[in-house]
Amino acid sequence: MSLFTRNVQRFCLFLVVVLPLVGLNWTVAKADEARQLVIRGSERTAGVVYKLWYISDGRYPISRDRMAELNESLIDLSIQELDNRYNTAIQTPPSNEVGEVVVSLKEGAYYIREVSERNWKYAPLVINFPFDNRSAENVVTVKKWPDNGSVLLTKWGFDDKNESNPRLLDEVEFQLYRVGDLKPLRFNHQGQLSTDINDNTTLTTDDNGQIYVQNLPSGDYYFKEVKAHLGYILLNDNISVKVNGTNIVKVIAKNYKKTPPPPPSYPKRPPLPSTGETKLIIGGLGVILIVLALYGTYRSKKK
Secondary structure, eight states: OOOHHHHHHHHHHHHHHHHHHHHHHHHHHHHHHTTTEEEEETTTTTTTTEEEOOTTTTTOOOOOOHHHHHHHHHTTTTTHHHHHHOSSEEEEEOOOOSSSEEEOSEEEEEEEEEEOOSSOOOEEEEEESSSSSOOOOEEEEEEEEEOOOEEEEEEESSSTTOOOOEEEEEOEEEEEEEOOOOOEEETTTSEEEEEESSSSEEEEETSSEEEEEEOOOEEEEEEEEEEEOOTTTOOSSOEEEEEOOEEEEEEEEEEOOOOOOOOOOOOOOOOOOHHHHHHHHHHHHHHHHHHHHHHHHHHHHHH
């Protein structure tokens, strides 16, 4: 076999063995690239942090109706409750100066929520990942949570039902419920609706007798008073509130002073009973008076 023939055989062997390996490496690289998810904020805000929970539960991809259903059911859960429900979660680094962050994910369905500490947030959403197995890059754009409604409650106190001597009451505690829910809503220190389990469910009137809560989606709510101002009667009736759009709903709550207890009454002392001893005393006094009168008459005649 000539040297030329042997070289041709070696070259063909190279093509048969090496080229498939190159193609396999290229395919793996494409697959790895396809597992990169880009989260892009519509407001191009830097420093935004997201958390993604793997929610596939054996079903992937999930339908659009199922996505909407999951998003609605998960929106009220706290971060801690989501962590307890789903074992796999990933927190992203802060977004860059153009509002983007890249995260590597395995195939499946995910729930994405912003976990940054800000006055406004991007709306959470459920996605299938990857969107398209043929795509090298998957980009999801998160949009600013729509502006929701606010409620301003003012607490007045009165001396009586005639509403005399009005005053604003501080240190009155309420809880706010969404109609149909068994648990009160949570709010952060800025009065923003929160899903963080560390935030408080109790709202307290300030020095102006007011409570101001924000970021309430449209719907029906009610305030429940849980602690009254000192000296006032606890309000037993819930205060209904209807939030619609971005308006500030103003409500007034009233308390009345407790009625002071009546002064203690003591029983009257019964009169002394009429007995024979009393008659004897009166008779004795009469005899004494008669004797004194006779003695006076006797002395007068003697003189």
